Amino acid sequence: MLKGNDIYYDKMKVGKNIIDNRDKSIKNYVAIFDIDDTILDTTKNTLIEPIYNLYKYALSNKIYTVFITAREGNKENIKYTIKQLKFFNIKNYDLLYLRPPRLKDIEKFKLYSRMNITECGYKPLFSIGDMYWDIGDFGGESIHIC
Numbered sequence: 660m661l662k663g664n665d666i667y668y669d670k671m672k673v674g675k676n677i678i679d680n681r682d683k684s685i686k687n688y689v690a691i692f693d694i695d696d697t698i699l700d701t702t703k704n705t706l707i708e709p710i711y712n713l714y715k716y717a718l719s720n721k722i723y724t725v726f727i728t729a730r731e732g733n734k735e736n737i738k739y740t741i742k743q744l745k746f747f748n749i750k751n752y753d754l755l756y757l758r759p760p761r762l763k764d765i766e767k768f769k770l771y772s773r774m775n776i777t778e779c780g781y782k783p784l785f786s787i788g789d790m791y792w793d794i795g796d797f798g799g800e801s802i803h804i805c
């Protein structure tokens with residue numbers, strides 16, 4: 660049985676495997692990350708190292724990276740989120756989605772964001788997150804941290 664941090668190491672390995680086995684002729688792959696309790700521990704306000712390593716591994720393999728967070732996208736939260744990511748040395752992502760305040764349905768927001776990524780011309784390689792809505796249609800392979 661996986662417990663505590665081991666689950667993140669396990670999911671990191673799954674993600675690295677997907678990266679290693681991708682079709683290397685495809686140049687527009689994107690890795691889609693959730694933020695809270697996926698790459699950042701919201702309780703301790705720290706990085707979740709294995710998932711951060713996976714993010715870095717994606718970058719070193721020239722894969723685009725995107726963050727989709729259900730944090731409400733008001734001005735303050737946008738500023739705070741960018742600053743917080745920067746603090747943890749997360750600054751080379753290509754897109755960052757925060758939930759429009761009028762859109763209350765997180766599942767729809769996450770799906771629409773993934774659809775938008777595809778419409779922007781990227782090809783989702785995998786999506787990783789701790790909630791069921793972080794993965795699914797238009798997200799490539801699913802890595803559910805659970």
Ligand SMILES: [Mg+2]
Nearest residue numbers: 693695696789
């Ligand atoms: Mg989350």
